[in-house]
Amino acid sequence: MSAPPDPIELRPGGADEAATLVGYLAFLRSQVTTAVLSLDPVVQRRSRLPSGWSPLELLSHLLHMERRWFLWGFGAEPVGRPWGDLDVDDPDAVGGARWHVPDDVDAAGLVARLDEVAAATEVVLSSTPLEQRARTGGRFADEQDAPTLRAIAFHVLHEYARHAGHLDIAVELAEGT
Numbered sequence: 254m255s256a257p258p259d260p261i262e263l264r265p266g267g268a269d270e271a272a273t274l275v276g277y278l279a280f281l282r283s284q285v286t287t288a289v290l291s292l293d294p295v296v297q298r299r300s301r302l303p304s305g306w307s308p309l310e311l312l313s314h315l316l317h318m319e320r321r322w323f324l325w326g327f328g329a330e331p332v333g334r335p336w337g338d339l340d341v342d343d344p345d346a347v348g349g350a351r352w353h354v355p356d357d358v359d360a361a362g363l364v365a366r367l368d369e370v371a372a373a374t375e376v377v378l379s380s381t382p383l384e385q386r387a388r389t390g391g392r393f394a395d396e397q398d399a400p401t402l403r404a405i406a407f408h409v410l411h412e413y414a415r416h417a418g419h420l421d422i423a424v425e426l427a428e429g430t
Contacts, residue, residue: 274406278409302423308427313363319371329387329389329391384402
C-alpha cells in the first residue's frame, strides 16, 4: 500500500466533501497499517497497555469496524461475522467482549482485507450522496434508526483518528522511545 497524500493538502475548495473524507480515511488507514507493519510480528500481538489490546487487535478492529459501518451498516450487505474483531459473535448478547485475532491471522492478511474494504468504502463515498440514509436490513432494522452516509463517514473517521493516536502510543512503548 503506497502512502496517500497528506489530507492537509486537500484544502477547502480543492476537493468536494466526499473526496475529502476519502482522502482523510486513506491517510489514517495508511498511518495505522504502516505503524503495525513496522513492528515485529511478536510485538504486533503483545499488549503494552492496561486495557489489554495489541496493535494487531487494533488493526483487526478497524477493518471490522469499517466493514460494519459501510458495507453491513450503510449498504445492508451480508458480511460474514460483522463482529469478527471480537471474541464473541454477538456482543449485545454477551457482556465483556474483547478484541481477538486468531493465531493463524497475521498483519499482512489483515492489511490485504482492509485494502479491499477501503476500495469498497471509496466506491460508496464517491458514488452516493452523503445525505442518503443507510439501507435497512443489515445493521439497521428501520429507516428511522438509519443514519446518513455523512454521519457514518464522520463516525468511521473519528474511530480511525482516535485509534491511530492510541496506536502511536503503543508503538512508542514497544520501541522504547
